[in-house]
Amino acid sequence: MRRILTGTAADPSVVMLTTFDLDQYVYAALAAGASGFLLKDVSPEHMVAAVRLVRTGDALLAPAITRRLVERFARRDSTPAIPRDLSALTARELEVLRLLAEGLNNAELADRLTVSEATVKTHVAHILAKLGLRDRVQAVVLAYQTGLVNPTTPE
Template structure:
């Protein structure tokens, strides 16, 4: 059973999410709070598996709370950030903090439940519409002039997987696109993360866009090894 904490200053939205969570046989809501400061305190006290935080809250905002939760010594709580606004600054800051998800509040209920489960097992869920639209804009402002040499550690297949991660594809979508099994894709993803020294697939997407990897495709650059 995954335990969930909800932090949102809008009572109607919060109660709606709780109703969705509590109808699931494998999820239970252990607390509701209305601001980021209370979220940090509740996570430290209750140690929920997943904390779902709204970005805009009084006293302490959701991103500041997320940073505090993730950075706390011994933290085991995964953090999902919810927002009404698809701000590139918010996305970039959330990913830098090490959250397990960045989702729009308009997400369908079944996708919200799925994202909580994904976060609960330590993976990362980013709203595809957010990642695909905002990542190129993030890249425009901070992209390195040339793709980094670390790319040469990747095989051609691993490079293809990295590009699909940059497009916010799931393992199932990558498998279908490359005509591979999902277990094989998981292996490739793990190798990409290990070779590039990245924490998770969300950071792989940011890496690809901020280091010129996507641009390198158009310029014909490929990894050195097959």
């Protein structure tokens, strides 16, 4: 994958598809620039939806992986927040970041904030740029790492 992603603006979006449900593969793929990580048991419909989603600039992880990732960072209460300055974000951008961490997509964000999807995309782009992040997955991880949001126990 590193050969595919060279760090240029013309890089393709990559969705990793694997049978290995191991965290080290997820982290390596994300570190190398993957925009998605799915397990091979994904349905064809979900695979097509994932490719379309990543093509629009979004990112995704298989639900089981997302759950483990959130649980892992939730247990790191004693770890100091990473040195990212969230004060660079406006109040609205912080609100968008919180909602991103809840897993809302652009349409759901637009509905919740009573704005257009184009406005949501602009907010997300500003968040990523201001915080030096590659994609929404990194933004969600950062939201948990910094304590902006905390995991809740499902009811």
